[in-house]
Amino acid sequence: MLLPGHPDWAGKMGEYWEFGEQAAQEIAHDFASGPLDHYETGRNDMAAEDSSRLSPYLRLGVISPRQVWHICADKGAKTDREIYLSELGWRDFSWYTLFHNPHLPDRNLKTQFDALGWRRSRKDLIAWQKGQTGIPVIDAGMRQLWETGWMHNRARMIVASFLAKHLLIDWRQGEAWFWDTLIDADPASNAVNWQWVAGTGIEASPFFRIFNPLRQTEKFDPKGDYIRRWVPELARLPDEALAAPWEAESAVLEKAAVTLGKTYPKPVVSLNEGRDRAMAAYRKTRAS
Ligand SMILES: Cc1cc2nc3c(=O)[nH]c(=O)nc-3n(C[C@H](O)[C@H](O)[C@H](O)COP(=O)(O)OP(=O)(O)OC[C@H]3O[C@@H](n4cnc5c(N)ncnc54)[C@H](O)[C@@H]3O)c2cc1C
Known part of the structure; x- marks a missing residue:
């Protein structure tokens, strides 16, 4: 097998992923006879392992979308199955879009957004990349990515929106x-997907849709399991303080051994100010 040796830069990936065609087949069959049955809700629970996790195998051609389709074809509840199969369709749609727009990874599809005044902040970009923004759900997603090479789809949408909207950093940096x-x-x-979140692409979400990290945490990580797993320095906070530690009473932080600015960063941006700044910048592109 062609695996790196000196150095073994991919060593950790072996802890999280099994390699090879047989592994991909087993994952697909296990998914079809298990989580597929409640995919509609399960796929949004960031702590659950309820999506198929077949994306690396599909991407690398270890399994084909047609094989996955047939493995799932008569499995699970109808609605859940249909939603799952439609996700495979999004994958194909993305390739169709790239085929007709080869500059998709580096140009806004909606050219009105070429006039958008992105911020250049290396400090904020690095905080985002390292999972040190001070917004727990963002840091959880970015650390899951760094550690495992994969991030939950819901988390991908939240962190991408945070970069392009709250931090107003060009989506191409995130891509x-x-x-x-x-x-x-x-x-x-x-x-x-980056252009969808940034509002600059095909079938894009409207520019004024800005994911609120706190509401997203409430809905999709209600018990805080995802945050506790990937941001362990906050694990001892009570559920109600976990999404926004900067709003917690100092006694609560102290009891959980959290010191903002020391054991965990203060937020890089106020969520309200970041949102307003993004709205203003995006609106300007309509006037120009
Ligand atoms: C900002 C951003 C960037 C993304 N970048 C990638 C990427 O580089 N590669 C990638 O494969 N997916 C990407 N996605 C889509 C999606 O997040 C992943 O495909 C999904 O999380 C993979 O996990 P899974 O296999 O458990 O998905 P499941 O929920 O089990 O879905 C099954 C398969 O459908 C396809 N799929 C699901 N959602 C999408 C989607 N929104 N767009 C296109 N195909 C989809 C994937 O091939 C996936 O393996 C991105 C999403 C966002 C928001």
Whole structure:
């Protein structure tokens, strides 16, 4: 097998991923006879392992989308199955879009956004890349990516929105980081999804849709399991303080051994101010 040896830069990946065609087949069959049955809700629970996790195998051609389709074809509840199969469709749609728009990874599809005044902040970009933004759900997603080479889809949407909207950093910087770090990095899916979140692409979410990291945590990590796993320095905080530690009473922080600015960063941006700044910048592109 062609595995790196000196140095073994991919060593950790072996802890999280099994390699080879047989592994991909087993993962697909286990998914089809298990989590597929509740995929509609399970796929949004960031702590659960309820999506198929087939993306690296699909990306690398270890399993084909047609094989996955047939393995799932008569399995699970109808609605859940249909939603799952439609996700395979998004993958193909992304390739269709890239084929017709070869500059998708580096140009806004909606050219009105070429006038958008992105911020250049290396400090904020690095905080985002390293999972040190001070916003727990963002840091959890970015650390899961760094550690495992994969990030939950819901988390991908939240961290991408945070970069392009709250931090107002060019989505291409985020796309490039994902390209370097994702084990399933795919030129089509990565670019289509980044442009979708940034509001600059095809079938894009409207520019004024800005994911609120706190509401997203409430909905998709209600018990804080995802945050506790990937941001262990906050693990002892009570559930109600976990999403926004900067709002917690100092006695609560002290009891959980959390010192903001020392054991865990203060937020790089106020969520309200970041949101307002993004709205203003995006709106300006309509006037120009
Ligand atoms: C900002 C951003 C960047 C992304 N970059 C990539 C990327 O580089 N490579 C990649 O494969 N996916 C990417 N995605 C899509 C999605 O997050 C992953 O495909 C999914 O999380 C993979 O996990 P899974 O196999 O458990 O997915 P499941 O939920 O089990 O879905 C099954 C398969 O459908 C396909 N799929 C699911 N969602 C999407 C989607 N939104 N767009 C296109 N195909 C999809 C994937 O091949 C996936 O393996 C990105 C999403 C976002 C928001």
